[in-house]
Amino acid sequence: MAQIFISYSRQxxxxxxxxxxxxxxxKKEVWLDEALNGGQPWWDQILEKIRCCDIFIFAFSHDSRKSEACKRELGYxxxxxxxxxxxxxxDVNPNLLPHGMSAIQCTDYLEQDKNSALAMMAEIAALSASAFVPPPDPLPPEPAVPLSYLGVIKDDVETGKMLSxxxxxALFYKIKSGVSEGHSLVEVRDYLLMLKQREDLLANVAEEVDAFLASIENELAQGQGHSKRDENFATPPSSQQSKSKTEKTVDIYCSKCGKGNSAVSKFCGNCGNLLHSETAGHTAPTHEKETERGGKSRRFVCPEQExxxxxxxxxxxxxGQNYSCQRLTPEGGGVLLxxxxKGAWRKFVGMATALNILFHQEDNTVTVEIGAGKWLDKTAVGTVSLFILWPLAVTAGIGAWQQIKLPDKIFDYLGDRLVCA
Structure with a gap:
């Protein structure tokens, strides 16, 4: 039985x-690389399979012709x-076949239908019947392992130093360029999500990352596992199904961070959490809302005893995250944390900047408001030890705290324990 090796782009x-x-x-014996880890052992296995195969299929496409791994597999x-x-x-131009293949007739598999399959089988049969040409002796040198474009920048994404x-x-555009270079959308998405987890990520960079993540999710949803053959033999949609396609797409809300996502998304564009389709159509959880004091708030279900x-x-x-906390009772009620x-309480004489977290309990819900303000320690307020009127706090904005993502982390921590109301 002929052993067939398939070289392809994950796109x-x-x-x-x-x-x-x-x-x-x-009844053909097929091998293709389905591993995502990369590295030398992965590459050694691929080269061994190429040496053992009888027929090498090069899945020619816009993406594979730009893939360094595919080019090296084909060359070998x-x-x-x-x-x-x-x-x-x-629909790649057949005249763009890589060097060394210009004299080889390209077989079309665009329609992925019965005729395409028969044409492919005829070519395989012809190749199988053709004369065997032994490999050179000694064997040609093995091509070097192609450095994964994302593997190269992995250390940059995970570096512990602050990035300007x-x-x-530069890091965002480097990751983004992977799409135009033929790399997997899934890979690009995963590394963008890693970039989003950096505590020093600036808000304007995060906005661009979010926008690009949304476009990737849309592309993945449109091309996910569907082939033209599936479309040809698909069951005609019912009138109800046809109607639903004209209606507005229902958002899916992330159970972890509460962010709304496109109904076709598999992963949350904000935190990377796996989305579940059963949440589609549910009432949206409360998102962070801008407050009159310049902060953000979210409401959770929380029994009074908890x-x-x-x-x-x-x-x-x-x-435990290396912050100092003090708990106060503001005049308007609730709890102020x-x-x-650590070490910043007395950074200035009698005054420092703190992140204020205000909790208000009502029935079985708690509203959590997070914002930054100026606070006076007991040396500054004298006999009114640690007493603060929350509404009168001088708002400083939460921009600096957003840079280290602490408000988001606090909401995530609470969201893991409580359900959004």
Whole structure:
């Protein structure tokens, strides 16, 4: 039985699934790389499979012709005198076949239908019947492992040093360029989500990351696992289904951070959490809302008996994150938790900047308002020790705190324990 190796770009996975199915129906033994880890052991396995194969199928597309891994796999197969079948899987110009293949006729597999499958099988049969050409002796040198474009910048994304504005933008555009260079949308998305987790990520950079993540999710949803054959044999939609397509897309809300996402999204564009389709159509959880005092608020379901324990647990968690906390009772009621980086309470004479977290309990819900303000310690207020009138706090804005993402982390911590109301 002929052993077939398929070289392809992960951007074409939907087509490749149909291709593999056709080959297996014809009782062909197929091998293709489905690992995502990369590295030398991964590359060694690929080269070994190329050496052992009888027929090398090059899934020719806009993406594979730009993929460094695909180009090296193809080049190695040619130097080994393998029987190569270029199979066109999208509308790429057949005249753009890589060097060394210009004399080889490209077979179309664009429609992924019965005729495409038969044409491919005929070419495989012809190649199988052609004369065997042994590989050179000694074997040609192995191509070097292609450095994963994302693997190269992984250290940059995970570096512990603070990144400047220019460095953050450079890193974002470097990741973004992977799409135009033929790399997997899933890979690009995963590394953008890693970039979003950086505590020093600037808000304007994060906005661009979010916008690009949304476009990636849309592309993944449109091309996810569908082939033209699926469309040809799909069950005609019912009138109700047709009607639903004309209606507004229902958002899916992330159970972790509460952010609304497109109904076709699989992952939250804000935190990367896996979305579940069963949440579609549910009432949106409360998002952070701008408050009159310049902060943000969110409401959670919280039984009265859990109220103070949740605040105490948050206090302990913050101190474990290297912050100092003090708990106050503002004049308007509720509980005020003030947070500052350790050692910053007396950074200035009698005054420092703190992050204010105000809790208000009502029935079985708690409203959490987060904002930054100026606070006076007991040396400044004299006999009114640690007494603060929350409405009169001088607002400083939460921009500096947003740079280290503490408000988001606090909301995430509470969201893991409580349900958004």
């Amino acid at each position: 074409n996975e939907g087509v490749i699934k149909t291709l593999v199915k056709d080959l297996k129906v014809a 197969a040619i130097t080994l005198n393998k029987k190569v079948l270029p199979l066109r899987v999208d 504005r220019d460095e953050q933008y 109220y103070h324990r949740v605040i105490e647990d948050l206090n302990v968690w913050l101190e 003030q947070v500052a980086q």
